[in-house]
Amino acid sequence: MALSSSSSPSVAPERSLSSSPPLTRDSSPSPSISPTPALSACPPLDRSVSAASSTAASTASGHSVGSRSSSASAALRQRGYVRPQGVSFAESAGKRDSVLSLGSIAHLQYYFARTGLLDGKGAQLAREQKTKRGVPDSQRDTKPKIRSSSGTVNLDEDDVNSAATEDDAGVEWDMDSTLPPPTVSTYRHKFQYLPPPPDSAKLRLDLKKALRDAAKALSNVEPENTDALDRRKRAQLTIDPGLKDEDKEVSPLKRSRTAGWFEIQGLHILDVVTLAIRAAKLYYTAHEQPQRIYSIRSERQIREELVGVLDVLKRMASRNFAGGLKDDELAIIRGWLQGVEKLITDEQAVEKQEVKEQEKWQWLEGSWEGREREREWSFLTSFQSEGQLPEWTPLESTTSVPTPFLEALRNGLILVHLHNAMLKKSKRQFGEIKTFHTDTAKPYRCAENLRFWIKAAEIRWELKLKVDVTGVVHGKEAAWADFDAAIMQWCQTAREGLTKEWQESTKMKRSSTFFAYPEPDLAAPK
Numbered sequence: 154m155a156l157s158s159s160s161s162p163s164v165a166p167e168r169s170l171s172s173s174p175p176l177t178r179d180s181s182p183s184p185s186i187s188p189t190p191a192l193s194a195c196p197p198l199d200r201s202v203s204a205a206s207s208t209a210a211s212t213a214s215g216h217s218v219g220s221r222s223s224s225a226s227a228a229l230r231q232r233g234y235v236r237p238q239g240v241s242f243a244e245s246a247g248k249r250d251s252v253l254s255l256g257s258i259a260h261l262q263y264y265f266a267r268t269g270l271l272d273g274k275g276a277q278l279a280r281e282q283k284t285k286r287g288v289p290d291s292q293r294d295t296k297p298k299i300r301s302s303s304g305t306v307n308l309d310e311d312d313v314n315s316a317a318t319e320d321d322a323g324v325e326w327d328m329d330s331t332l333p334p335p336t337v338s339t340y341r342h343k344f345q346y347l348p349p350p351p352d353s354a355k356l357r358l359d360l361k362k363a364l365r366d367a368a369k370a371l372s373n374v375e376p377e378n379t380d381a382l383d384r385r386k387r388a389q390l391t392i393d394p395g396l397k398d399e400d401k402e403v404s405p406l407k408r409s410r411t412a413g414w415f416e417i418q419g420l421h422i423l424d425v426v427t428l429a430i431r432a433a434k435l436y437y438t439a440h441e442q443p444q445r446i447y448s449i450r451s452e453r454q455i456r457e458e459l460v461g462v463l464d465v466l467k468r469m470a471s472r473n474f475a476g477g478l479k480d481d482e483l484a485i486i487r488g489w490l491q492g493v494e495k496l497i498t499d500e501q502a503v504e505k506q507e508v509k510e511q512e513k514w515q516w517l518e519g520s521w522e523g524r525e526r527e528r529e530w531s532f533l534t535s536f537q538s539e540g541q542l543p544e545w546t547p548l549e550s551t552t553s554v555p556t557p558f559l560e561a562l563r564n565g566l567i568l569v570h571l572h573n574a575m576l577k578k579s580k581r582q583f584g585e586i587k588t589f590h591t592d593t594a595k596p597y598r599c600a601e602n603l604r605f606w607i608k609a610a611e612i613r614w615e616l617k618l619k620v621d622v623t624g625v626v627h628g629k630e631a632a633w634a635d636f637d638a639a640i641m642q643w644c645q646t647a648r649e650g651l652t653k654e655w656q657e658s659t660k661m662k663r664s665s666t667f668f669a670y671p672e673p674d675l676a677a678p679k
Contacts, residue, residue: 256339264335356436357497363432364490367425371487374418374478412475419474423466426486430459433493441580441658449499462489507578517652529644530558536574542567548637555633562640563625564593565602572609575647580654584613596626607639614646 246252333339351359437455440446446455465482511517514535521528530545543557555563562568569589576582586609590598603622610616618639624632 250343254341254343256341260332261335263332350439353441356439360432360436363429364494367429368490370422370425371483374422415477416474418477419469422478423470426466430462444577444582445500445503450496458489458492462486529641532644532648533571536571548634554630559633559637564599565606566591566593568606569602572606575651579651584609599626610643614650616643616646618643
């Protein structure tokens with residue numbers, strides 16, 4: 154105690170001797186002043202401070218506990234609806250359509266702010282939950298508390314409700330009529346238009362144009378190379394006696410000009426021939442009936458020719474086109490161009506032959522009411538390559554069963570050939586029967602041929618044919634009626650499908666011919 158009493162007088166003089174003025178601060182702004190946005194706000198939050206803040210601030214005119222409770226409750230009741238500002242995405246996100254298609258959630262924020270869902274988890278709609286001690290939320294002391302100079306003060310429910318009512322009365326909500334309801338999706342899906350693939354007629358015209366450009370470039374290369382070679386030979390053989398040895402040599406400037414000219418010439422040949430190869434590849438791969446091309450020239454031969462030309466272009470570029478194009482290189486490229494031209498000419502001849510053949514088919518058009526069986530028989534005979542099918546007579550009009558027509562189709566071999574012939578005339582060439590028996594001396598082979606035909610009809614024409622294969626092979630009388638009905642159903646479905654495909658292709662050819670540019674002349678340019 155003596156120590157404490159002796160030390161107190163020593164502290165007091167030190168305080169009294171301090172002559173420095175006390176620290177002061179700037180006066181606080183008046184509560185009546187409207188609040189302003191935060192400094193350097195990014196993005197500018199023009200609605201971050203709502204009118205409720207000014208209302209709450211104006212009520213706080215005194216230092217009483219009631220005024221403090223009003224301002225505190227108003228601060229709790231402020232709702233942060235902010236108008237959406239322009240958003241700058243990251244570089245990676247700005248290139249994704251899924252990010253750019255995202256809409257705005259301003260109408261959701263507006264809805265949450267108006268309904269009070271921003272005040273807390275569920276706001277007034279929150280369910281009553283029990284604490285760990287088992288006391289319901291309704292029995293707990295949930296009154297808001299504020300801190301004052303005299304200590305912590307509890308706010309009554311009447312004070313909170315009155316402050317909330319006062320707060321809502323001062324808020325002037327901007328009723329934006331353009332905001333949709335909260336149940337509306339603002340996702341903007343961008344429909345990407347994909348043009349249809351070009352038809353065979355358009356691809357053929359592009360290929361002809363590319364072949365013509367390549368042939369023109371080659372025709373300009375050959376005489377220039379020959380003339381340059383002759384000039385070099387004459388310069389070497391003609392020697393002027395008055396010239397010195399160093400003057401007889403070609404100057405580096407002339408050599409550089411010659412090499413540069415050959416490089417420009419080679420790059421031009423490389424461009425036009427590459428475009429021709431690209432056009433040929435598109436024509437082969439996107440053709441509507443590739444089997445027609447492969448019937449003229451095999452796929453392996455077509456690939457070998459393309460690889461050969463690409464190898465020639467690679468060797469030309471590897472030596473930097475020094476000395477121009479060689480004779481063997483020109484011969485390979487020119488031979489490939491002529492081969493593609495011949496392939497196009499042969500294909501056009503096959504198409505004309507098919508058109509003439511289709512004009513002879515009477516079953517394509519006309520009224521066949523009451524003669525359905527005759528029409529289907531004519532349809533089958535148009536695809537019969539060897540021999541002639543017997544006349545197709547109904548089972549009701551004959552006493553001998555089976556009829557000659559059904560007896561001819563009994564082993565299934567003719568049906569297999571007819572099915573494969575129909576596929577060759579179709580655009581959708583799948584479901585071909587590749588394995589079948591040609592020797593039908595044994596019954597099980599005939600049965601397997603019929604099963605192959607039934608399965609192929611199911612795959613290609615989506616038909617469920619009901620045929621007693623064993624009964625047909627062994628000649629049971631009850632199986633011929635189902636066999637005759639199955640052949641009729643198969644003929645009708647195949648004929649309707651092929652007719653529809655041909656009609657659509659005819660319309661496409663007419664439209665493409667109407668809008669297509671004139672076909673280029675493939676003759677060698679002069």
